[in-house]
Amino acid sequence: MAKLIVAEKPSVAMSYAKVLGATNRKDGYLEGNGYLVSWCVGHLVELAPPNIYDAKYVKWSIADLPILPERWQYLVSASTKKQFGILQKLMHRPDVDSVICATDAGREGELIFRLVYQQAGCKKPVFRLWLSSMEENAIREGFAHLKPSTEYDALYNAALCRERADWMVGINASRLFSCLYGQPLAVGRVMTPVLAMTVVREAAIAAFTPEKFYTVALTLADGGTASSKRFAQKADAELLLSKCRKEGRVTVQKMERKEKSESPPQLYDLTALQRDANRLLGFTAQQTLDYAQSLYEKRLITYPRTDSRFLTEDMAASLPGLVTDTGRALAVEEPFPIHVQQVINGSKVTDHHALLPTKSMANADLAALPAGEWNVLRLIAARLLCAVxxxxxxxETTLTTICAGEEFTAKGKEVLEEGWKAVERKVLADILNRKQELTALPNVAENECGILNAELKEGQTSPPKHFTEDLLLHAMETASADSMPEGVERQGIGTPATRAATIEKLVQKGFLERKGTKKTKVLLPTDKGKALITVMPEEIQSPEMTADWETKLLQIERGEMEPSEFMTEINTMITELVKNTEMKKGANALMKNKIIGVCPNCGANVVEREKGWFCESNPCRFVLWKDNAFFKRLGKRLDAHVADKLLRDGRVRLKDCKSAKGKTYNATVLLSCEADGRSKFSLEFEGGC
Known part of the structure; x- marks a missing residue:
């Protein structure tokens, strides 16, 4: 008899097969040593679209809302039908006596496997492989300690509720607002509150009025600069300045020296890693996740999609060895202290422990890694060395002095022991944008001290900061913190595994844009994004409600809440939303699509939308698609400039078009229309091709 192992990706399946000795390659799986090892390719089985429940849902209409399936239907994804067929066949093979779910050890991985298992109609016993590392000994250990699949039923229920809630909010809210405002508007359970955060932040920045303030700065004869309090009126500061210059000395009131300590940082979870990689390296959250996933599959780091920053007690014994190996790989001289207990706290570890480099890193050819992966690995390895x-x-020294009846203070800082920062500086010197530390103050022996110079300084209050990916991830992680009662566990919006995808989706849909230098990019809402939030009712854009749902999903995952209770709540919210939402007054002007020309078929306006330039007149089928096959064949893109020329002149001249044989030529594209208004293109050549 054989055991069937189902992994999430082909590359992971290959790693399992190698360890288990399943070396016989077949079409879509590997076989050998009593095992069949196959894989999914993302979500093989997906929720059916609304028209599968009823053909009338092909057309979008408010009258048909809300769409709330009673019996959920699933379809095999068209692009992955072949692989599903292979898995279904393997599951029903007579010699297969049990199935091992070896997809990623988290909510989504559980869902991917279970939907395939159910859709395939399989009834064979299932066991679960739960890994935090792809190293060979971890894989062997994992297969030696498989658990019954039933232990993960609550995790599956949470995944199912999340998927169905997202479908219901996305389908109903997107149709509702698209119909109300006459254009396609994508609305999402997590996506929309995140967009709202950026819109609120930009409104706060726009409304901010900087206020000037003035201080007097004295350069002291014994070294250091002492500053006065802030003055709102320049005249008050100028009066003090002239008095100080006349007096020429300060009287020392007191000198305070406080010794302070900065504890080592915690280990990384995924969000903390993404924040640092964005701040220090300019990586987007998605790039960091992609690099981390690749490092995980290369066995150089542990499972990246974790929300924990601690390790479990059973890891304490092996940790010093890992720290030593990591230090050697990063060329950090020994001996360095290893305080294991600082990073151990099993009660704070949920599905997976904090991110760590693996023992394999010590013997790997790190120079062969792509730059992005190497930098992410360096961050994770350096963090381990710092954390222990x-x-x-x-x-910190504070000198308080008096001059002309006003108090002046000077501050200084002196490093006593570098501690963990010495390791951080050595390993990450080239990417740490550390500001110059404050210098130490002299010990003023006298009660009085001379003034070498006195000057007026002008400053102004700063507005809130634009969101970078670092700051937006933090806002998502701590969403609704202010409104939650003390002691309640907060989950923020989204999960570490999904936050990057949410940001990418907002950029891709044209609601957010990245602006700025290569390293420091800010995320700004577009006009389309601002308009969408302006018409959204409070409950859809509120981080509080979404964060509350995340907490409930976590309760379902732990078996503390019934899935049916959660789904009833979502149903009620959507039903109320459809019943109570009306078009906002004056919003039509706000939601207007950008008119770029006149339709050559019927004379109505042509407006820009996400996928192309469309005629606004209903029966007319004129459209210029952005992803245009005719222009693609010429090696060109149909952009706004080309669309504008075609609508104005009916033609556009293109240089350096490419023929099928790779030769270049110049040509003019002519635009005409079919009887129903569909666009038709033809070429006018300027010379032989």
Whole structure:
């Protein structure tokens, strides 16, 4: 008899097969040593679209809302039909006595496998492989300690509720608002509140009025600069300045020296890693996740989609060895301190422990890694060395003086012990944008001290910061913190595994755009994004409600809440939304599509939308698609400039078109229309091709 192992990706399946000795390659699976090893390719089985429940849903109409399936239907994804067929066949093979779910050890991985298993009509016993590392010994250990699939039923229920809630909000809200405002508007359970955060932040920045303030700065004869309090009126500061210059000395009131300590940072979870990679390296959250996933599959780091920053007690014994190996791989001189207990707390570990480099890193050819992967690996490895290190100790000195009846203070800082920061500086020197530390103050022996210079300084209050990916991830992670009662566990919006995809979707849909330098890009809502949030009712754009749902999904995952209770709540919310939402007054002007010309077929306006330039007149079928096959064949893109020329002149001249044989030529594209208004293109050549 044989066991069937189902992995999430072909590359992961290959790793399992190698360890288990299933070396015989077949079409869509590997076989050998009593195992069949196959794989899914993303979501093989997906929720059916509304028209599968009723053909009338092909047309979008408010009258048909809400769409709330009673019996959920699933379809095999068209692009992955072949692989599903292979898995179905393998599941029903007479010699297969059990199935091992070896997809990613998390909510989505559980869902991917279960839907395939059910859609295939399989009834054979299922066991679960749960890994945090792709190293060979971890894989062997995992297969030696498989668990019954039933232990993960609550995780599956949470995944199912998440998928169905997202479908219901997405389908109903997108149709409702698209019909109300006469254009396609994508609305999402997580996506829309995140967009709302950026719109609120930009409104706060736009409404901010900077206020000027003035201080007097004194350069002291014994070193250091002492500053006065802030003055709102320049005249008050100028009066103090002239008095200080006349007086020429300060009287020392007190000198305070406080020794302080900065504890080592915690290990990384995925969100903390994405934030640092964005701040220090300029990577998007999605890029960081992609690099981390690749490092995981290369066995260089542990499972990346984790929300924990601690390790379990059973890892304590092997940790010093891992730290030593990691230090050697990064050329950090020994001995360095290893305080294991700082990173151990099993009660704070959920599905997976914090991100770590693996033992395999010590013997890997790190120079062969792509730059992005190497930098992410360096961050993770450096964080391990820092997290088990000594505190960073420093002394802060505050000198309080009086001049012309006003108090002036000077601050200084002196490093006593570098601690964990010495390791961080050594490993990440080239990417840490560390500001110059404050210098130490002299010990003023006298009660008085001379003034070398006195000057007026002008400053102004700063507006809130634009969201970078680092700051937006933090806002998503801590969403609704202010409104939650003390002690309640908060989950924020989205999960570490999905936050990057949410940001990417907002950019791709044209609601957010990245602006700025290569390293420091800010995320700004577009006019389309601002307009969408302006017409959204509070409950759809509120981070509170979405964060509350995330907490309930976590309760379902732990078996503390019934899935039916959660789904009833979602049903009620959507039914109320459809019943109570009306078009906002004045919003039509706000939601207007950009008119770029006149339709050559019927004379109505042609407006820009996400996928192309469409005629606004209903029966007319004129459209210029952005992803245009005719222009693609010429090696060109149909962009706004080309669309504008075609609508104005009916023709556009293109240079350096490419023929099928790779030769280049110049030509003019002529635009005409079919009887129903569909666009038709033809070429006028300027010379032989």
């Amino acid at each position: 290190g000594e505190p960073h100790r420093y002394a």
